[in-house]
Amino acid sequence: MEKILVTERAALQRVNRVLAREGSRMKVCRESSPWFGNLGRYYVVNQYNAIEQHANLEGWARDLGVLKPFEKIKP
Numbered sequence: 001m002e003k004i005l006v007t008e009r010a011a012l013q014r015v016n017r018v019l020a021r022e023g024s025r026m027k028v029c030r031e032s033s034p035w036f037g038n039l040g041r042y043y044v045v046n047q048y049n050a051i052e053q054h055a056n057l058e059g060w061a062r063d064l065g066v067l068k069p070f071e072k073i074k075p
């Protein structure tokens with residue numbers, strides 16, 4: 001079965017809708033940022049501004065149930 005492609009932005013919005021319930025948010029770090037090496041492409045910030053570094057968008061989306069088994073994030 002062929003997988004349906006979901007854009008990175010759509011997946012990020014889905015994740016953030018779920019994370020907002022607990023006061024957290026997933027953000028994207030630009031590659032040109034001096035913090036990219038420490039944070040990675042995606043990172044999660046909670047209500048206390050504590051940072052979880054190197055978050056995996058697809059992993060979080062699947063764990064939260066917002067990315068179905070027949071969907072994948074468009075490369």
